[in-house]
Amino acid sequence: MAAIGRPRLRRWLVRRWHRTRTITTVWLAMIVVLALHLAVSWLAHLLPEWQTSETLTGAAYFVFGLFAAFTLENARVASGRVQELLKAGDADIVTLYELSAAFGPDCRDELRVLLDEHLQDQIDFRLVDFDQSTGSFLRIFDQLRDLEPAGSAQEIVYGQMLATWSQSGERRKQIEALIRQHVSGIEWFVLLSLFVSLWGLMLAPSAGVVTTVLGGVLMAALAAVLVVLKHIDDLRWQESQAIWLPLHRLFRTLDLDPYYPGLVLESKRLVPPAGQVRVAQYDSPYPDMTDKEIVVARVDGRGKVDYEPGE
Numbered sequence: 001m002a003a004i005g006r007p008r009l010r011r012w013l014v015r016r017w018h019r020t021r022t023i024t025t026v027w028l029a030m031i032v033v034l035a036l037h038l039a040v041s042w043l044a045h046l047l048p049e050w051q052t053s054e055t056l057t058g059a060a061y062f063v064f065g066l067f068a069a070f071t072l073e074n075a076r077v078a079s080g081r082v083q084e085l086l087k088a089g090d091a092d093i094v095t096l097y098e099l100s101a102a103f104g105p106d107c108r109d110e111l112r113v114l115l116d117e118h119l120q121d122q123i124d125f126r127l128v129d130f131d132q133s134t135g136s137f138l139r140i141f142d143q144l145r146d147l148e149p150a151g152s153a154q155e156i157v158y159g160q161m162l163a164t165w166s167q168s169g170e171r172r173k174q175i176e177a178l179i180r181q182h183v184s185g186i187e188w189f190v191l192l193s194l195f196v197s198l199w200g201l202m203l204a205p206s207a208g209v210v211t212t213v214l215g216g217v218l219m220a221a222l223a224a225v226l227v228v229l230k231h232i233d234d235l236r237w238q239e240s241q242a243i244w245l246p247l248h249r250l251f252r253t254l255d256l257d258p259y260y261p262g263l264v265l266e267s268k269r270l271v272p273p274a275g276q277v278r279v280a281q282y283d284s285p286y287p288d289m290t291d292k293e294i295v296v297a298r299v300d301g302r303g304k305v306d307y308e309p310g311e
Helices: 002-019 022-044 054-103 105-124 127-145 152-178 185-202 209-233 239-253 262-266
Strands: 259-261 275-281 293-299 305-307
Touching: 022 209, 054 105, 054 127, 054 152, 054 185, 054 209, 054 239, 105 127, 105 239, 105 259, 105 275, 127 152, 185 209, 239 259, 259 262, 262 275
Parallel strands: 259 275
Antiparallel strands: 275 293, 293 305
16 A cells, blocks of 8 residues: 555655746745744754754855755756757747748648647647657658749748758757756755755754744755755746747747646646637646647736636
């Protein structure tokens, strides 16, 4: 029973993590750590006094700060590079769409359908599973390969479209490589070990009320740093401005209604701009998309989503 319960608990925690706003998790971590620190500090006053080493505490803070800063910077650089490549990929999609007009409205409409399917694949799967959208990306090439340019003007445009697709493919390879560069297990072990050690060193029975409260605030801030690092490592930090709003504008540029996973809207991880949107509902657990249902919804000026029945 215990062996069965652990995977279920892990899946439940993962689902809750992905359904909760990043800033909410930061505040929750700070509140929980502060409350625990105050509670344990009060209990520590009931125990015999012990001596803490200021030198050891200072050294622990220095090592934690140095290692956390190094790890955080590496994660931010990788996350920033992924965001840059995603925006460049969005520009490639717009370029393909605009260039396809040279082959007539039918070609443009057919390509728009394929581009929409590809963007949906990217959105349906988490960014860490970016390679799951490779199939729809290759179908775009199949569409381009079947084009038959007539005349020198279309041949020039056709060459530009193939070059754009190839360039987008190179960017995809870079993204797939970058998203594999997670904070390693040993790095998390070192950070958490230093955090727990610092927390223990801060629990001095002889500390006054002000010192205890300030120590709790400090530990809460350090906990917030670890949570932010986790979100950056998961490519979810500031996702509304960095990922969702650019995608919203991209769909509008393609004359399509923006597309969002229902879980993202329900968890308030972003507040979409007003207008008509498409919302994906998934009945099966991730990553099974076989029974996905897309409904049309309206977003009012306050960001509230109103689903339309029958879609």
